[in-house]
Amino acid sequence: MRITCPHCGERDRREFYYRGAATDLERPAPDAGEEAWDNFVFLRENPAGETRDLWYHEGGCGAWIVVARNTVTHEVLGTQLASEARS
Amino acid sequence: MRFSGFRVFKEGLTGNKGWTPHWRDPEPKSEYDIIIIGGGGHGLSTAYYLAKEHGLTNVAVLEKGYIGGGSIGRNTTIVRANYFLQGNSEFYSHSLKLWEGLEEDLNYNVMHSQRGIINLFHSDGQRDAAARRGNMMISQGDDAILLGRDELRKMLPYLNFDDLRFPLYGGLYHPRGGTARHDAVAWGFARGADQRGVDLIQNCEVIGIDIENGAVRGVQTTRGPIRAKKVAMVAAGRSGQVAAMAGMRLPIESHVLQAFVTEGLKPCIDHVVTFGMGHFYISQSDKGGLVFGGDLDFYASYAARGNLPTVENVMEAGVALMPMIGKAKVLRSWGGIMDMSPDGSPIIDKTHIDGLFLNCGWNYGGFKAVPGSGNVFAHLIATGRYHENATKFRLDRFRTGRGVMDEEGKGSQHNLH
Numbered sequence: 001m002r003i004t005c006p007h008c009g010e011r012d013r014r015e016f017y018y019r020g021a022a023t024d025l026e027r028p029a030p031d032a033g034e035e036a037w038d039n040f041v042f043l044r045e046n047p048a049g050e051t052r053d054l055w056y057h058e059g060g061c062g063a064w065i066v067v068a069r070n071t072v073t074h075e076v077l078g079t080q081l082a083s084e085a086r087s
Numbered sequence: 088m089r090f091s092g093f094r095v096f097k098e099g100l101t102g103n104k105g106w107t108p109h110w111r112d113p114e115p116k117s118e119y120d121i122i123i124i125g126g127g128g129h130g131l132s133t134a135y136y137l138a139k140e141h142g143l144t145n146v147a148v149l150e151k152g153y154i155g156g157g158s159i160g161r162n163t164t165i166v167r168a169n170y171f172l173q174g175n176s177e178f179y180s181h182s183l184k185l186w187e188g189l190e191e192d193l194n195y196n197v198m199h200s201q202r203g204i205i206n207l208f209h210s211d212g213q214r215d216a217a218a219r220r221g222n223m224m225i226s227q228g229d230d231a232i233l234l235g236r237d238e239l240r241k242m243l244p245y246l247n248f249d250d251l252r253f254p255l256y257g258g259l260y261h262p263r264g265g266t267a268r269h270d271a272v273a274w275g276f277a278r279g280a281d282q283r284g285v286d287l288i289q290n291c292e293v294i295g296i297d298i299e300n301g302a303v304r305g306v307q308t309t310r311g312p313i314r315a316k317k318v319a320m321v322a323a324g325r326s327g328q329v330a331a332m333a334g335m336r337l338p339i340e341s342h343v344l345q346a347f348v349t350e351g352l353k354p355c356i357d358h359v360v361t362f363g364m365g366h367f368y369i370s371q372s373d374k375g376g377l378v379f380g381g382d383l384d385f386y387a388s389y390a391a392r393g394n395l396p397t398v399e400n401v402m403e404a405g406v407a408l409m410p411m412i413g414k415a416k417v418l419r420s421w422g423g424i425m426d427m428s429p430d431g432s433p434i435i436d437k438t439h440i441d442g443l444f445l446n447c448g449w450n451y452g453g454f455k456a457v458p459g460s461g462n463v464f465a466h467l468i469a470t471g472r473y474h475e476n477a478t479k480f481r482l483d484r485f486r487t488g489r490g491v492m493d494e495e496g497k498g499s500q501h502n503l504h
Contacts, residue, residue, distance in 0.1 A: 014396045018386040038486040042338035042429045046327035048389040
């Protein structure tokens with residue numbers, strides 16, 4: 001699996017650390033309540049097919065990257081800086 | 088048909104013509120008391136114990152593929168009870184006791200081999216942690232022996248005792264741990280459930296769960312609708328998709344875990360050996376192949392295969408630990424899909440929907456739990472009460488924060504367990 005870092009170009013998967021679903025970028029307010037926090041920290045859509053997840057370019061530029069990916073075929077469909085995905 | 092030494096002898100002399108299929112291939116009925124979604128190890132053992140211990144035989148197991156085709160056939164067959172935390176500890180202890188009587192109970196040779204498991208450690212701190220875990224295992228009523236370096240060398244002379252990065256200080260030895268033949272476990276439970284009247288329905292995928300007024304009414308399948316008073320979801324590896332049919336989101340992320348087997352060799356590795364620091368573990372099958380594996384590929388995946396970086400890691404760790412295996416040729420590799428939960432412990436619970444039950448989140452530990460999981464889940468389905476050895480596998484422990492069982496203190500990120 002190779003991932004295209006928006007800064008560094010296409011790189012080996014080994015340069016990246018996997019964090020989890022990209023919903024990690026949607027942090028609820030501290031007082032949003034038990035349900036919102038359960039949803040954020042624990043519950044997952046966990047699709048068999050296309051998903052968006054969050055990777056860190058640990059062995060490269062240090063950017064957090066949202067990777068659109070297929071969980072069944074391991075095909076990488078596209079990447080975007082997390083800072084841009086959130087804004 | 089009962090298996091016995093006499094029967095094997097007789098069949099051997101008469102051309103093996105008397106063997107019959109191990110289970111029927113029935114058409115689904117229009118209604119059952121209980122439907123079990125998933126004909127893997129856990130689903131089959133749930134059906135078996137529902138019939139055997141609770142007398143509930145109007146039960147169907149719906150399997151989208153074939154019996155033995157899922158994770159029950161894709162694991163590395165290790166059976167152990169070396170857990171630390173209350174909740175896990177008594178459950179795996181219960182499961183190991185069931186393993187120890189399983190072959191007689193099922194009248195089926197599952198090749199359960201209590202060859203012992205040795206977890207290696209490499210520092211004073213790790214030795215303290217191993218001693219603490221061993222004491223917990225003993226206090227639970229199971230067995231654990233702390234091995235020093237010299238004792239370890241006597242038992243496992245083939246290890247690399249000169250490794251500078253991870254010097255071998257000793258190991259935590261769990262003599263009652265071991266392995267079993269995974270396919271035979273599925274077949275044995277399938278046969279046992281079928282003999283007691285449970286319908287095992289293969290090539291029958293559930294495509295919808297019918298819910299009315301907050302209560303389950305049955306399921307829609309590729310072979311038509313089936314009504315049921317109770318429905319149990321036991322589909323680890325695909326838990327999220329099954330639960331989504333009931334409108335539920337689960338605290339599960341699916342990951343691929345690879346495993347490998349070499350060509351058949353003469354007996355050389357007598358135990359199960361785990362090298363936690365290298366993310367490597369190994370045993371030798373009765374057929375002679377070295378069966379080994381490592382850690383997750385670490386990204387969410389439903390592909391039953393992994394990527395090469397993990398293969399490289401596992402091979403490096405294996406050869407670093409036991410250089411003698413460097414000459415063995417790897418015959419094949421495969422991946423299994425793990426339900427990774429936020430604390431590394433499973434979920435066996437009711438849901439907010441009446442009559443709908445959930446069994447999932449087995450992380451890497453599903454195989455050894457097969458008898459225990461089915462046993463306690465059958466108890467929950469039949470009586471509506473938690474089994475005394477499975478009171479803590481609650482679905483709501485994440486939302487409330489009460490009763491989270493994180494054996495290694497890794498935190499809530501699913502893939503770190």
